[in-house]
Structures are given as C-alpha cells and as structure tokens.
Amino acid sequence: MKQQDIQLDSQGRLRHFLTIEGLKRNILTDILDTAENFSTVGTRNVKKVPLLRGKTIANLFFEPSTRTRTTFELAAKRLSADVLNINISTSSTTKGESLLDMLRNLEAMHCDMFVVRHNASGAAHFFAKHVAPHISVINGGDGSHAHPTQAMLDMFTIRRHKQDFTKLTVAIVGDILHSRVARSQIHALTTLGVPEVRVIGPQTLIPKDAAGLGVHVYHDMKEGIRDADVVIMLRLQRERMQGALLPSANEYYRTYGLSPSKLRLAKPDAIVMHPGPINRGVEIASSVADGPQSVILEQVTNGIAIRMAVMSMVLGRGPEEEAEE
Amino acid sequence: MKQQDIQLDSQGRLRHFLTIEGLKRNILTDILDTAENFSTVGTRNVKKVPLLRGKTIANLFFEPSTRTRTTFELAAKRLSADVLNINISTSSTTKGESLLDMLRNLEAMHCDMFVVRHNASGAAHFFAKHVAPHISVINGGDGSHAHPTQAMLDMFTIRRHKQDFTKLTVAIVGDILHSRVARSQIHALTTLGVPEVRVIGPQTLIPKDAAGLGVHVYHDMKEGIRDADVVIMLRLQRERMQGALLPSANEYYRTYGLSPSKLRLAKPDAIVMHPGPINRGVEIASSVADGPQSVILEQVTNGIAIRMAVMSMVLGRGPEEEAEE
C-alpha cells in the first residue's frame, strides 16, 4: 500500500494523517485511545495542555470551512501550539506562486505541521509527498477523496455508545459517490471490524465499485436501515440537485430523508449521526436531529479530542508525556 | 424584569452582559470597580494576567467592526484566554446552517463565552436564551438595541473625571433614535443616579417615547448643552442623510455639530465624549475632538479595562483571584 508508506515512519508510527485507507486496525485504535485521554481537556477549568508548546501549526484552507478550521484551531491551541491561519484564496497564490513554492516557504519558516483543506482530491498527499522530513501533514478534507479526522471522530462516537465494533450494523445514507466523509468512514468501519456496512442512496449517487469496498448497497432506505445499530446521514449538497442527479429536496426527503418513522426500522437503541452542517427537512427531520437518538453534537465535541490526538501523535508526543514538560 | 433574569445567576451575579436595562446600580458599580483594578494592566510591562487562561472565547461578528472586535480580542488576550475570531458572513452560514445549529456546534466545542455583534436587535438575547448553562454571552452591539460595554466604558470615563454621578448634567447629541449606544448610555446614566440626562437632536431622530426613558428632550442644541458637565456626541450614520431624515452634512454640523462656540455654553470643565469613529466636521469640530476637553481616546483605553472586567465577571473570576493561579 503506497499510501500507508507515506503515512507511517520507519517504525510504523503515524507521521502524516491523510487517509484511513491502508492504515492497520492498531493505528486506528491508538488514535481512539489517545483521543479518550484528551476528551477530558475540554471540560477542565483550564482547557490547555502544554504538549505542543512552541510548535507552529499552519492551517492551509484552500476552501472555506469554518467548522473544520475552528476545531483544528481549537485543538492546536488547547495543545498550546502557535497557529497560523492561512486562507489561500486571498493569499500569495494570487501572485502566481505555485503550491510547491508556497510549501517550501512555509517549511523554511519552520512550521511543524500543515492542516490542509482543498477541493482537489489528493492535495494532502501531494503536500505530504513533498514536505521536509520533520513536517507532518493532516488532511482536513480533500475533494471527494478523504476526510480522515471526521471518520475517526465518528468511530470515537460509535465506540463510546456501542463499545464493540465487531457486532455492529452501520448504515450510511445519502450521496455516497461524492462524499469524502463516506469514503473515509467505510475504510474505518471495515478496518475496525464492523461486519455489516451498508450504503443507501439512489443509483446515481452510489459509486460503481461500492461492492469492492466491502459494503452492501441499498437503494430502498427502509430495507437498508432495518436493524441498524448506527445510522449515518450525509449532508446533501444542494448544488447536486441542479444537475440531473437528484430530484427536488422534498422528494429526496421522502425517499432518503431520515424521518421518525424510517428511524423506527433501525434498532431501538440505534444512534443517529451526521457530519454537519445539517439540512433540516432535507436529509434529516428536525425532530430526529434533535431527538434522543441523535449524537450529532457529541460528534462535534469528539472532533476536538480526535484532532488533538492526531496532532500530538504525528508530532510524536502522547498525553503521557505531559508531565515531562 | 425578564431581561434582568437572563443576565443574572441565581445569586444575582452577572452571567451574561446583554443590556444595561434592568440591571441594578450595584452591578454597574461592580463593573466599574472591577475595571478600575484592570485599568493598570495596559500600562504594565507585561500586559497580561492569567485569569482566563485555558478559557475559549469566540468573537462572533455578524457585522464588521474592527474597533470593537479588536478591543474584545485584546481584552481576552490580556486575560490569557484563547480567542477564536469567527466572521460569520464568510462562514458556514453560507452553507445554510441556522444560527441555532451554529450555536450548538460552538457549545459542543466547549467555548466558554460568545461575544456577539449583530445588526439585528435582540441577537445577543437570542444567543443567551439558548446557550448551555455554563456559557456566557456578551453583547458587542445588536442593531439599534444596546451596546452595553460601550455604555459602561463611557460611565467609567465619566466617573474618572466627575466622580459623583448624582450631581451631573449629561447631554447626548445626535441620532438618538437609531443609536444603540445612546440607549445603553441613558439606562446606565439614570441607573447610576445622574439627575439630568438630556437628549438633543432633530425631531426625526429622537425616539417618540424619549420622555418615558427619564430624559429631557431638546431640539435646540444651544439650549440643551447649557451648563452640561458631560457632552456625548454620537456618530452620524451618513446613510441616514440619503433618506429624508437629515439635511446635508454641512447643515447638520451648523445645527447639531459640536463647535468650539457651542461647547462654551457647557460648563467650563465639561468633558467631551464620542464612541468613535468620529466624522470630523460633521458631528464634531476637529479642534474640539482634539482639544483639552476631549476624552475620546481615554474612552478607547477604558474600553479594554471594561471588557476585561465584564469578561472576568461573567466567568466568575475577579482580579483578586489572580494570585491563586
């Protein structure tokens, strides 16, 4: 697995975090366990640990995302790192500077980590392939390829509620084809041993090679959601509806939206997840999003712990080293 | 008083700071006294106290205001808090996320305080009404409703120069109708016992219920300013002049602008205030703005002490706790 190589150092430890694909189960479990240690920081009186003090983390956001940028920034600050927010559309790329030259410049400023968000699939890998050996890259979402920290915060949330991955049925509903979140979730779920991963959506929004990913494809949501332990709703990109791929929002809700009645087909203790921001009444009913089975806001909380975990791991520091500071 | 309820905790301590209206005098005096303690921080060699270390403060600015945002950011940093600047027009509201969902998400990230600036009256109350119990909201200006930290920095400035509120005549001049600053000042002045508060402006820019606020209305500036101890000039929103509400800038200056000759009608030791930014030659003569009676820049300085005071009070920490850190 070429991608695994680039993500791990010679001792098999995480060095970049670009994609779930190709990572072994023990790495994913390490991330979850490390995040567990960080999950109490957010509720402390002083929400700060000195692990990454004096490190410089650059948030390189080539597409805007307040939520993801904010959670990475908070994670970095709670680890005591210095954070640079670089919004690339307004930056020196307007002067025609190439991506690689920008990278070399930030390296020369002794940045320790780049968090990269880009609308082109493979952007984070491109960075990781070209950075100097002491710099780590974290993928904050690249095109329709991967969003690994999102997938890991989802796994963290599932583990907190369901403990054992090896007994679960997980249904992912929506636009699987264009979703970097779904792609990363599928890899994480299968790697962690979930025996039954289902993807549910209209034929136009399911990748043709879905079966090859080890998932079961359903076009009928009522069938697909039956007896699921976890229901993950994807955000519907409204711009898809302008093409021929999708009918109206109303019709989408009727067919693939998570209504209370459809949710009743899942297990009684099923949890409902969504990466956010949600389109109420489009892919999910408000009463479900705000209902007792929803763990959507826990996902947001867990996102900070996961990002602290990944950031500290790629820079080679675990929470157990805190005392040494 | 419904608004008082939401601003105070069960022990009557400040929990949010949304409006002056309904707050008792002792609370306002507490804020002024606390700010007095913080007012030396800005002149220390190390302008920092560790009171809010490890706290996360999110600046939610739905309308741009460099000055107010900057003073809140400085106040937070000098209290050692972590600050998130979230410019909402460029944020996920572009993805159709509702205000409430945004709020829930920031809560889930364990923010401790929101500073809210919004062009809709009531926005800060909306936030305060819906936030989780451990989160505080500070109103950084909402529509034409309130701007309580501005009013308190004005009170702080007045007290430093005039000591006893109960002997003062204060004149507020300009567009009272649309001014959140004026509204908050009037509440603060009357609560602190100022016996004579005057509002001066053309009929079109004075609220119809002005008398009910306990103020005296003047349309003739020369009459209104006579023997005042404090003259507060409001910023003229130039866009008002495009409608029928106001004559030209020149005519406005002739009628309601603070010229040296008009100022001579006030008490000889009267102070001149303005919330900034000033329109020189429109509502105030340059020679007055820069003259010996002007305390306009002191207001800016005091704004940081007031914001530090309010921030530390709503999070339940006074400067006297500094030593314990």
Add this chain to the structure above:
Amino acid sequence: MKQQDIQLDSQGRLRHFLTIEGLKRNILTDILDTAENFSTVGTRNVKKVPLLRGKTIANLFFEPSTRTRTTFELAAKRLSADVLNINISTSSTTKGESLLDMLRNLEAMHCDMFVVRHNASGAAHFFAKHVAPHISVINGGDGSHAHPTQAMLDMFTIRRHKQDFTKLTVAIVGDILHSRVARSQIHALTTLGVPEVRVIGPQTLIPKDAAGLGVHVYHDMKEGIRDADVVIMLRLQRERMQGALLPSANEYYRTYGLSPSKLRLAKPDAIVMHPGPINRGVEIASSVADGPQSVILEQVTNGIAIRMAVMSMVLGRGPEEEAEE
C-alpha cells in the same frame, strides 16, 4: 539626516525601523548579530522565547501579503508577544475613519508596536512621525520606497555565505526603478561596505539617479553579472508588461532572466537570491532557483530571525535579557 533622527532614540538606539537609508553601519551590524542569536530559535523543540511576553503587536496590512505578514506574525509569536492582525481594507476605514484617528485608537489600546505594510511610499514614516513616544513602527514595505527587513535578511544571508562585505561584488537584476527591495538592498550593501554594487536592467526600469546611489548601471546582463559574488534577482511585476515598459515574459527571460548559462558568468561560488515569490521561467530558470547556488529558501528562514531581532531591538530587549524573565 532627518530619517535617521526619527529612527533612533536620544542614545542612538533603534526605536523605529523604517528604512536603511541614513542608518550607520554599527546599527546594521547590531541587527545582524542579534538575528544570529535568534536564528537557532526556529530549530529548537520549543520555538519560543519569552522576550516580548505581554507586548501587543499590531500587523497593519493595507495591502495583502501573506508571506510578509506570516513571517512577522511568526516572529512576534516566537517572541511570545500577542499579535493583532488588522486587514485595513476590510476595517473601519470603510467607515471613513482617517489614518491618524485609527493610529490614535490603536495607541489608546496600548499597542506597543505597529508593523505597517502600505502601497503608498512614506506610509510607515507617517505612522512613526505621529505615534506616541512609547510605540515603535516597523516598515513591512511601503510603495516603491523601502522594505528594510527584507534587505536585512538579505544581508544576513550574504554574511552567512560570504562573511566579509568589503570584498564583494553584488549584482541586482530586474526592475530596479519600482522595487522597494532593491532600494533598501542598495543602501544596506553600500553602508556595510560592499565596494561594487551593480544594478542590471533595461533603461526603462533603472532609476535616473542610480549613479548617485553609488552603484554601477548595466543594461547588458552578461556584462553586469560577470564575476559577481552575489546575484540578486528581483520579482518581475507582471503588470509592468501591460504598459510600454517591458516586452513579453519570454523576451524578458531571454534578456534579463537568470539562466544557467548566464549564471556561469558569475563567480563559481556565487550565491543566487530572490525576495520571492518567484516567477519561474520569467526572471529565473527553475533549475537555477532550485539549484545548488540558490539560497532563496534560506532567505525565508532568515527573515524570521531578522524580524525577531528588529522587533526585540526596537522594544529595547536583546536576547541576552531572556534569562531575566
């Protein structure tokens, strides 16, 4: 020298850093020596010194420059200062606030230092002339006038490679006329004792008074670069080519671009410099920019040490005082 006066305090120490012009050699050498002390901070595990803890530094960028803003921000953070980024085009100047009023306001907030970037020549001097006595101004580039920290990082880079300035031949190639970088470099090189400074470019891009600056003018690059120890390429502003000043990018490269063959005319151990961002294939061949003689990325690294040095010097703190903190 009027400009010298404003930059130095009564004991001849650096108080602002606006231009190289008029500064004595010992000041420049002090900056280089101080930067030498800071140059290891970037490679430490904890890239932070507490020298400017509790100081407030405002980055006032009236024209966008990610690279320069980022290096000043990093320098300030590594000195433990609090940094305010103020993007002026989106700020209160939109409300018609004058530059001077903005300055007075930031002073009143107890900022300690302004880093000013402006497209008007003289903007930084204007600020320095009007700030309160305890505030320092650093010029981050003003119009076509000066970019003194860029020039000093270039001097730092030259000294590291060539040690003795008094034996060097330095060639600066490109649009000398419009370049604040070139202007500052020429002053720095001549002040530090470089006996032979050459400027190379088409007649339209060489200032008419070039000879008065103590440099030799060449229009033929092959002649001008011959036996140079240092070759400094300037960035070609593509917008110049839209007027009558310049031929096409291709023709420019042929005449004034640094190709491997032209570089062979310089000394065999000549170093190649560029302030960045580079236009590959326009003013410099990619193979040269990335080749063994290029020190372009070292310049970026050194830029942080230089900015830390200047920031700490104007605030009266040297690295030797670190221990006292």
